[in-house]
Amino acid sequence: MPISVNMPRLSDTMEAGTIVRWSVKVGDAVTSGQVIADIETDKATMEMPVFDDGRIASLLVPAGQSVKVGTLIAVIAQEGEPLESAARAATAVATAAQATPSVPNSSTTATKSDSDASMVAGATAESSDEWAAVRGASVRVSPVARRMAEEHDISLGSLQGSGPGGRIIKRDVQIAMENTRSRSAPATGASELAIPVVANQRPSGGLVIAGLESESVPVSSKRQIIARRLVESKSTIPHYQVSMKFDLDQLMAMREQLNVDLASVGIKLSVNDFIVRGCALAMAKHPYVNASWAGDSISLHTQVNVGIAVALDESEGGGLVVAVLRDADRKSLRAISAEAKAMGEKARTRGLSLDDMADSTFTVSNLGMFGVEHFTAIINPPNSAILACGAAIKQPVIRNDALTVGYEMVATLSSDHRVIDGAMAARWLNTLKHSLEHPATLLV
Amino acid sequence: MSALREIEYRDALREAMSEEMRRDAKVFLLGEEVAEYNGAYKVSKGMLDEFGPRRIIDTPISESGFAGLAIGAAMQGLRPIVEFMSWSFSLVAADPILNNAPKMLYMSGGQFGCPIVFRGNDGAGGQLGSTHSWCVEGMFSNVPGMKMVIPATPDDAKGLLKTAIRDDDPVFFLESERMLGLKGHVPEGDEILVPFGQARIRREGTDCTLASWGRPVHFCLEAADALAKEGISCEVIDLRSIRPLDIGSVVRSVKKTSVCVVVDQSWSFGSPGSELAAQVHRHCFDDLDNFVHRVHTADVPSPYAFNLEQEYLPNARRICEAVRAATYNA
Incomplete structure (x- = not known):
C-alpha cells in the first residue's frame, strides 16, 4: 500500500511547482505533518507536509525541477512494507504519467484503502497495488484528442483539459493547434506580414525574430x-x-x-x-x-x-x-x-x-x-x-x-x-x- | 403523376407487396384481417380484390399456427408475407419465427431455405399499454440467420419491402403504427429497390453523428433542427437495416465528427443500440472525443398515460440532452 505524494496545488493559480529542496532522503522515516520539501509556486515558496506515516521509498523529482500539479513526486512505504516494492510501484506510475497527470486537489493519495489491502496478501496484492497506483496518476485524454496531439506534435502535458474531470478533449487540442499556428506564422511569413500577426497574438505568445543572435534564458514560474x-x-x-x-x-x-x-x-x-x-x-x-x-x-x-x-x-x-x-x-x-x-x-x-x-x-x-x-x-x-x-x-x-x-x-x-x-x-x-x-x- | 408524387407509408407498403405479387406468382400474404377487412391498418386495402382469396389469406388469431404454416410454405419454395397486426403478437410465435425460420438453412445443411417476410407494427407511442407496445428488435435481432429492416420513410418502406420479398432469407420487417400515415415522396416504377445494409444520410453535419433507424430517425431530425440553433451541427444517419448493419457509414461519419449518439427505441440492455455503440467504439476508438452516448426508451414497461409514454420514448428533448453532453456543451 504505498502512498503516492503528488505535487500539491498550493494556490488557485498554481499550475506547476518547483522542488526547492527535499528535507528527507530515501529510507527516512516520516510522520504525518512532517515537512518533506520546500516547494516554489508561482507566488511563494512553501513547506510541504505529508499526511501519512511511513518511510520514504522514492523521491522521483530532483530538487530544482519544476513539475505540473498532480505529478507524482515521492512515494511513502507504509509500515512493514518493503521499500523496493513501493518504489517499483512508483516507477510504474512515473512511466505511465510521464506526460502529465490529472490534477487531484489533495497532495497525497493513498493508492489503496487499508481494508481493501487487508483482504489480499502476498505477490498478487503487490502487483494489484501497482496497477492501482498507475490508474491513480493517469492523464485523462479523449482518444481523438490524444491522436490529434500526437499528429500535431502537441505535448499533452501543456494542455489543460476542459472535459469532465479535466479530460483533455478535441477542442483543447484544436485551440492549442491554433495557438501554435499563430505563434509560428511570423517565422514563415515575410517580416512585414508579421506585424499584424503579432498584434493578434494571444497574450502568452512570444515572438522570435529570425536572424538575431540571442541567449535564451529559462523563465521561472514566477516570471511566467x-x-x-x-x-x-x-x-x-x-x-x-x-x-x-x-x-x-x-x-x-x-x-x-x-x-x-x-x-x-x-x-x-x-x-x-x-x-x-x-x-x-x-x-x-x-x-x-x-x-x-x-x-x-x-x-x-x-x-x-x-x-x-x-x-x-x-x-x-x-x-x-x-x-x-x-x-x-x-x-x-x-x-x-x-x-x-x-x-x-x-x-x-x-x-x-x-x-x-x-x-x-x-x-x-x-x-x-x-x-x-x-x-x-x-x-x-x-x-x-x-x-x-x-x-x-x-x-x-x-x-x-x-x-x-x-x-x-x-x-x-x-x-x-x-x-x-x-x-x-x-x-x-x-x-x-x-x-x-x-x-x-x-x-x- | 409527377416525379414528386407523395403517398402514405401504408400505401408504399401495399405498392411493394402488390407489385411483387404481380411479378412473382409465388408471393402471397397472410395474416389477421388482411383480406376481407382490407387489413387492420388498411395496408392491404384492395389486395383481396386484385389477387383473390388464394393469395390474400385471412388467418385465425393464431400467430404460432399461421407463422409456422408460412415457414413450411417457404421451405417448399413459396414466398410468403406474414403480417402480424403488431409485432407484440408475434411473441406467441417465437418458436417458429426465431427457432425455425432463421436456422432452417443452417440446420438442413442448405437443403431448405426460408424466403419469408414477417412484417407488422413495432414500437410504442399509441397508448397501447405495456404488452402491445413491443419493440422486438432488441430481442429478435440477437438471432443469427435473419435479416432485420426498419424503414423510416415511405420511399424506404417500399424499396426495402420489395428487396425483402425478393430476398432468400427470412426478413423481419418492422413498421410503425405511428408512421403508417406519414406521407412522403415515392418514385414511380416497379424496379425501385433499396438494398439492405446501406445507411442513408438524412442530414449532414460536422459536430455529432446521430445514428438511428425507424421512427426515432424523425426524433433525431427534430433534435438536429433544435441543436442547429445552438450552433451544434448534427449528422443524422438512418441505418435502415440493422441486420445487415452498415457500420461503415457510421464510422465514416464519426471519423469526421468525433462524437456519436445512438438513438434506439428499444430498451438499452442488449439492444441494437448497444451493439452499434460497441462497434463504433471498436472501429473509431482513436477518433472519439467522448464515449458513445445512447438514447433509448426508458428501462421500464411502456406506460399507458400519454405524457409518460412520450417521455418514455427517445424523444427530441432527450436526444438534445445527450448530444450536448456528448459534445461537451452541457
Whole structure:
C-alpha cells in the first residue's frame, strides 16, 4: 500500500511547482505533518507536509525541477512494507504519467484503502497495488484528442483539459493547434506580414525574430505568472493615467525630525511610509478607488489593504511581488513602517507567503529610490488603481510667488476607467496631496 | 403523376407487396384481417380484390399456427408475407419465427431455405399499454440467420419491402403504427429497390453523428433542427437495416465528427443500440472525443398515460440532452 505524494496545488493559480529542496532522503522515516520539501509556486515558496506515516521509498523529482500539479513526486512505504516494492510501484506510475497527470486537489493519495489491502496478501496484492497506483496518476485524454496531439506534435502535458474531470478533449487540442499556428506564422511569413500577426497574438505568445543572435534564458514560474498577469491586466483593463505634483517640503522636514527622534528605537520612516498612510486614509473619502470591477457590479471593499510593490534582486531571478499591508487605514505610520520593512526583507530573503500577498485593494509602486522622476504603473488586478511615485527631488520651486529650493514629487495614478472616472481620480489625488502637504494629518 | 408524387407509408407498403405479387406468382400474404377487412391498418386495402382469396389469406388469431404454416410454405419454395397486426403478437410465435425460420438453412445443411417476410407494427407511442407496445428488435435481432429492416420513410418502406420479398432469407420487417400515415415522396416504377445494409444520410453535419433507424430517425431530425440553433451541427444517419448493419457509414461519419449518439427505441440492455455503440467504439476508438452516448426508451414497461409514454420514448428533448453532453456543451 504505498502512498503516492503528488505535487500539491498550493494556490488557485498554481499550475506547476518547483522542488526547492527535499528535507528527507530515501529510507527516512516520516510522520504525518512532517515537512518533506520546500516547494516554489508561482507566488511563494512553501513547506510541504505529508499526511501519512511511513518511510520514504522514492523521491522521483530532483530538487530544482519544476513539475505540473498532480505529478507524482515521492512515494511513502507504509509500515512493514518493503521499500523496493513501493518504489517499483512508483516507477510504474512515473512511466505511465510521464506526460502529465490529472490534477487531484489533495497532495497525497493513498493508492489503496487499508481494508481493501487487508483482504489480499502476498505477490498478487503487490502487483494489484501497482496497477492501482498507475490508474491513480493517469492523464485523462479523449482518444481523438490524444491522436490529434500526437499528429500535431502537441505535448499533452501543456494542455489543460476542459472535459469532465479535466479530460483533455478535441477542442483543447484544436485551440492549442491554433495557438501554435499563430505563434509560428511570423517565422514563415515575410517580416512585414508579421506585424499584424503579432498584434493578434494571444497574450502568452512570444515572438522570435529570425536572424538575431540571442541567449535564451529559462523563465521561472514566477516570471511566467508575472508575464501572464500583466498582459491580462494591460489588455483587459481600460487604463488611463492622471499625474499630480506634490510639495513635500514639510513632509521631508518632518520625516527628518522624526527619524532623528526615533533613531534610538530603531525606527526610520521612509517617504513611502507616508505615502502608504496617505493613500489608505484617502480611501474613506473615495471608496471607488478602493474597489474591484466585478463584471456586472463594482465591489467597494470595506477593508483598505495597501499593496506595496517589492522588486526582487535580479541576481535571484528578479521579479516583482506585492506585499500587502492589511487595514493600512487603521495602522499608525510607525506600524506601517515596521511592517513594510519586515515584508520587504522577507520578500527578498525567504519569500512571501500567500497570505502576505493576498487581498490587496490598492497598490503603491515607488521608484523614487532610483531617482526616477515620473512613471506609470500597470494595475494589479483585482485592484482598480495603482499609484506610481517618483522621487522627492530637491529642485527650484515657486513658494509664495517666489523662486526657492524645495522638494517636489510627481505621482501618477493608473485607474480602471470602468470603476474610476477621471474627475474621481483627480479628486482622490487632491485628497492625497492635502495630506502629504500637511503631513501632521498623517500622524493622527 | 409527377416525379414528386407523395403517398402514405401504408400505401408504399401495399405498392411493394402488390407489385411483387404481380411479378412473382409465388408471393402471397397472410395474416389477421388482411383480406376481407382490407387489413387492420388498411395496408392491404384492395389486395383481396386484385389477387383473390388464394393469395390474400385471412388467418385465425393464431400467430404460432399461421407463422409456422408460412415457414413450411417457404421451405417448399413459396414466398410468403406474414403480417402480424403488431409485432407484440408475434411473441406467441417465437418458436417458429426465431427457432425455425432463421436456422432452417443452417440446420438442413442448405437443403431448405426460408424466403419469408414477417412484417407488422413495432414500437410504442399509441397508448397501447405495456404488452402491445413491443419493440422486438432488441430481442429478435440477437438471432443469427435473419435479416432485420426498419424503414423510416415511405420511399424506404417500399424499396426495402420489395428487396425483402425478393430476398432468400427470412426478413423481419418492422413498421410503425405511428408512421403508417406519414406521407412522403415515392418514385414511380416497379424496379425501385433499396438494398439492405446501406445507411442513408438524412442530414449532414460536422459536430455529432446521430445514428438511428425507424421512427426515432424523425426524433433525431427534430433534435438536429433544435441543436442547429445552438450552433451544434448534427449528422443524422438512418441505418435502415440493422441486420445487415452498415457500420461503415457510421464510422465514416464519426471519423469526421468525433462524437456519436445512438438513438434506439428499444430498451438499452442488449439492444441494437448497444451493439452499434460497441462497434463504433471498436472501429473509431482513436477518433472519439467522448464515449458513445445512447438514447433509448426508458428501462421500464411502456406506460399507458400519454405524457409518460412520450417521455418514455427517445424523444427530441432527450436526444438534445445527450448530444450536448456528448459534445461537451452541457
